Amino acid sequence: MGVRVTGGGRMNPREEVLDVSLFWRVFLLNAAVLTGATALLVLSPATVSTPVLPAEGLILVAGLAAMLVANALLLRIGFLPLRRLTRAMTTIDLLRPGMRPPVSGHGGIADLIMAFNSMLDRLEFERATSNARALSAQEAERRRIARELHDEVGQSLTAVLLELRRVADHAPETVSAELHDVQETTRDSLDEIRRIARRLRPGVLEELGLASALKSLAGEGHGVSTGCRIEGELPELGEEIELVIYRVAQESITNAVRHAESTRINVLVRSDAAKVRLRVRDDGVGIGDAPEGAGIRGMRERALLAGAALAVDPGPEGGTEVRLDVPITNGSER
Template sequence: MSLFWRIFLLNGAVLILAATLLLGPVTVSTPVHLGQALVIAAGLAAMLLANAAILRIALSPLQRLSRAMTTADLLHPGTRSRVTGPGEIADLITTFNTMLDRLENERATSSARILCAQEAERRRIAQELHDEVGQTLTGVLLQLKHTADHAPAPLREDLHLAQETTRAGLDEIRRIARRLRPGVLEDLGLASALRALAAEIDTPRLRVRHHLGPDLPVLDPETELVVYRVAQESLTNVARHAVADRADVHLQASDTGVELVIRDNGKGIEGAPEGAGIAGMRERALLIGAELSVRTGPAGGTEIRLDAPSDVVEGTP
């Protein structure tokens, strides 16, 4: 029976009951006596309460579906509305759940393509920075050195200063290229790449310590890259926003693969909305079937935890 006819017949039953009472034991005279007015008012209140209860019971599945629609988030997949209620409502909930399945699959596919293209573009830019800009600055350094060796003494100091500025620019170009394309990850593996990343972020203002567990499982290249990018984004956020002076990077084996935990002693994220960086980490985690959680650490600050499986075959970041 459709929702319209259910509500129509239930309300009709209430009205028929009221009419039966008026035609039977309940009578109304003119003018209306106080007792009759009280009986009519009580009957009207009872009908309204009964009608409200009937509608709430009939429409409660739609209210649950509305809450599910409001809270649905493709970055937190797997949440589905429970299929309850009569035919039309159950069909509507089932259709909504099917739509969420399709949207999550389409988002995963499109995100995989986007992140794959992003990584390819990063590799291309890093290669051009290293080959083109790096070689050009190296040539400038050699020219400056040659000119400084043959320049008059008054100009030599300025040329040496230009050399140091050029050398600093060359070092910065190389650092950017390493962040865009983690060669250490490709050549030496995840553990060495995390050590290098911690050493790069470590400064007198922010001390970064790494704790790498023994007997780490072998991960496929896609999973290693996701773990590395999550660690990179997390430490970058700590350096830029956390107002922290200490960060810890933990990587250890878990029952399903590896567990990456990054904690800091900064101001934390209590009440702060998730930015594009955390959203990007969630998308990367979804591609390899990993679980990412961002919360307040045991001693304050922020804790980012990534549980990555070691047997992923599909999903390329």
């Protein structure tokens, strides 16, 4: 029996040691059972006749059953760390970093678990790096689209609105009323474009900071009652960290409005010497047993960029509570 850490190709010395170690582990376990059974037969007064008597056959069957049970128990105990490793392999989620199976067992088994943990370290680092590049490109595209909406579409609609006003001033009264309705429709469209541009590129975050941006986000209406409370003075976290907090709050509010049938949303931000805590609670239907959607997984990916811990759980009074804890370190400050 052999277990290899990597795929095809020739085994390196470490793989050969692991393979041999597992072979001898199984061999010695089986040898211990057979040696014990042989010693028992030698020391036992029982004999086997030809033909085998019923009583002797019963003894042989009981001895075989005892050997099989002892062998199964020893193998189960010996390979228990491998079962833990298998369970960890099926439950590990790279969006929840830090989960590692404990290193236990002897020889090759401990080496296998350490190799798996090292692989997880590399995968988490590579995923975080690639996510950082992807989210950075996404934010750049958001800024470009917001700028085009504001500078091109917004200005075009503003020009249309001014022209409609000029035409309405010189049009007959019956036509003027219809032009007024068109003006209102155009004005509503212009306001909606500006709201979309603000969601894509939160200019208030760059100009006034995180606290003002969150209050502005809560004050946009969203069709439900939304409140925002800031406790304590927020430290300087850096543009990327502040953007992570803002986007998580934005996505939490959007999910509560679109999917949770909420009537009330509360945003709370609290800061202390160790971390900044964001809490978004709603009174909606809750998440239940539904699998996590793209919105929540996107929040987890953003949380990884800030080295933050994200939890999405049922609220203390129903609904859903999103918790984001961002550690304050020297590297997060501007």
